[in-house]
Amino acid sequence: MSLTTENIRRDLRPVTILVNAAGTDVPGTVEKLEAADWDRVMNVNLREVFLLARAVFPGMRDAGCGMPAGAPSSTSAR
Numbered sequence: 862m863s864l865t866t867e868n869i870r871r872d873l874r875p876v877t878i879l880v881n882a883a884g885t886d887v888p889g890t891v892e893k894l895e896a897a898d899w900d901r902v903m904n905v906n907l908r909e910v911f912l913l914a915r916a917v918f919p920g921m922r923d924a925g926c927g928m929p930a931g932a933p934s935s936t937s938a939r
Contacts (some may be wrong), residue, residue, distance in 0.1 A: 866916040875920030881910045882932040 869876060885905045887898040914929055921927025
């Protein structure tokens, strides 16, 4: 991810808008949820948001502006 954001900064310009719109879930009940499924959901829904924000925030700070935004996935409406 760091290489990707570094390539964007080098080839285009700093990222000043970050929209986190990915999300996932595992259908079913908590009683049947496997730990591996929980880990996958947390990695997509939380960890990736953190990693992307961490990668682009320095460019936002250097540019003097930036807007991180979250767009919940449709799975949150269930």
